[in-house]
Amino acid sequence: MNTQEFQIQVLPVKDKLFRLAFRMTGSALEAEDLVQEVFLKVWNGRMELESVQNIEAWCMRIAKNLAIDRLRSKHWQTRTDAEPVLEIAHEASPYTLAEQHDTLAHIRQIMNQLPEKHRQVMELRDIEGLSYEEICEVLGMTMPQVKTNLFRARQAVREALLKLTAFKN
Amino acid sequence: MTTRDIQILLDKYFEGQTSLEEEARLKQYFQGEQIDPAFLPFQPLFQFFESERETGLSPSFESKLMTRIKAEKQARIRNMTTYIARIAAVAVIILGIAIVFPKLQRPGNAVANINWDKYEPQTEDEAMAEATAALQLLASKLNGSTKTATHELEQIKKSATIFK
Amino acid sequence: MRFLLFTFTAILLAASTTAHAQIDAISKYFSKYVDDERFTVVYISPKMFQLIDKMDINLDDAEANAIKDVVKDLRGLRVLVAEENGKEFYKEATQLINKKEYEVLMTVRNKGEESVDFLIKDNGNDVIDELLMIVGGPDEFVLMSFVGKIDINKISEMAKAFQDEDDNDE
Numbered sequence: 001m002n003t004q005e006f007q008i009q010v011l012p013v014k015d016k017l018f019r020l021a022f023r024m025t026g027s028a029l030e031a032e033d034l035v036q037e038v039f040l041k042v043w044n045g046r047m048e049l050e051s052v053q054n055i056e057a058w059c060m061r062i063a064k065n066l067a068i069d070r071l072r073s074k075h076w077q078t079r080t081d082a083e084p085v086l087e088i089a090h091e092a093s094p095y096t097l098a099e100q101h102d103t104l105a106h107i108r109q110i111m112n113q114l115p116e117k118h119r120q121v122m123e124l125r126d127i128e129g130l131s132y133e134e135i136c137e138v139l140g141m142t143m144p145q146v147k148t149n150l151f152r153a154r155q156a157v158r159e160a161l162l163k164l165t166a167f168k169n
Numbered sequence: 170m171t172t173r174d175i176q177i178l179l180d181k182y183f184e185g186q187t188s189l190e191e192e193a194r195l196k197q198y199f200q201g202e203q204i205d206p207a208f209l210p211f212q213p214l215f216q217f218f219e220s221e222r223e224t225g226l227s228p229s230f231e232s233k234l235m236t237r238i239k240a241e242k243q244a245r246i247r248n249m250t251t252y253i254a255r256i257a258a259v260a261v262i263i264l265g266i267a268i269v270f271p272k273l274q275r276p277g278n279a280v281a282n283i284n285w286d287k288y289e290p291q292t293e294d295e296a297m298a299e300a301t302a303a304l305q306l307l308a309s310k311l312n313g314s315t316k317t318a319t320h321e322l323e324q325i326k327k328s329a330t331i332f333k
Numbered sequence: 334m335r336f337l338l339f340t341f342t343a344i345l346l347a348a349s350t351t352a353h354a355q356i357d358a359i360s361k362y363f364s365k366y367v368d369d370e371r372f373t374v375v376y377i378s379p380k381m382f383q384l385i386d387k388m389d390i391n392l393d394d395a396e397a398n399a400i401k402d403v404v405k406d407l408r409g410l411r412v413l414v415a416e417e418n419g420k421e422f423y424k425e426a427t428q429l430i431n432k433k434e435y436e437v438l439m440t441v442r443n444k445g446e447e448s449v450d451f452l453i454k455d456n457g458n459d460v461i462d463e464l465l466m467i468v469g470g471p472d473e474f475v476l477m478s479f480v481g482k483i484d485i486n487k488i489s490e491m492a493k494a495f496q497d498e499d500d501n502d503e
Contacts, residue, residue, distance in 0.1 A: 014226055036230075040237070107213050107214055123221075128222075154182065162210060296381045297385050306466075312496045
């Protein structure tokens, strides 16, 4: 694989990788750095790419694993950074959220309150448009696990949305 | 798409039963202007998905990455060439020594190496027999011509001792 | 650092192999004929002469004793024999010999049929380093090199012993 083929076949996944990394690390800078690391890894191991069926899912899996590694090594840091956000999420009542008229921010908060696996599956499906098979590959889950997680995530989101509307009205 | 169709799709969606294509239709519907009030609570969700998809890397990312990849590629080639150059240099040194050393030791005597071992008898008995044969041949040639041969040998030996 | 070490080792290796390569004159002449199928080649190494020296041989006749006396001082023997084209090989061999390195001890010509040359390489006393014999006859060519502490006295004694036996036989 030469640089041109790399640009055509691999690079288009860059924004998906960035969003995945951003959602996991919570930092755009860190996410960009991580995506670069993923691509350098893929480039240096490009011989393996021949045997990879789904380059996009493969890259996303590498990104996810790298993000986990980084989160582990920076465990303390991330936790202290993330804490204020979590506090807001917990303290804010559905009513005050509705008052902010920032509907997209509400959804984000609803999503953030989901268990991690539920949220990840739903994000990969509804934002990134991945097939079930691809989600299995990226998250290292079985098909039933993916389906159950997605079902629970959507059910929880539906309830939260209905609650939000009830408060609004 | 009728309201009923949307209702069916939405129910399927929250059950986790929709296909990617059906989900795309839902997203499309909620991007539109005319949304049935009954579905308004769900509009922000699909708008959220759309807006999330808009976030991405800065346009300069790709060129930065490609510059770095090309730089790494060249660095690797450089490393490889210096490595090859080193090996070549050592090879030249060894060759040089191999050629020059014998010439220094014995000017003008570059000689092919002979593997003498393959002409050697296997046992000392055979070797002794060969040596004896060789010496007998030597002696017969020394004697063989005339007695003068032995005589001359004696003479030269004597003169050699005088010069000492 | 590793590179330097490697180079140094390489130099040592190259130097030691060339130092071991024994490039004596006889090798030079033999190298021309050694793989020629018309030639018979015999070689006895210094190690083999050491083994011969340790051999327990009971010798009562003068000839055998003379031989043993010579053999114990030998370090190497190389013989090259061809049974055809003798005169050509002889001519070639004598031309190849470096006259500065070897001293002609004796040249014998038998009725124009056979030529025998004895050459020596010495260190200035009557113990010679190498004795070279070249024989060129109509159907015979011999190139023989004796290397070692060769004592001309012993050689002549040996030659005499052979002659005496020949005389006795007659």
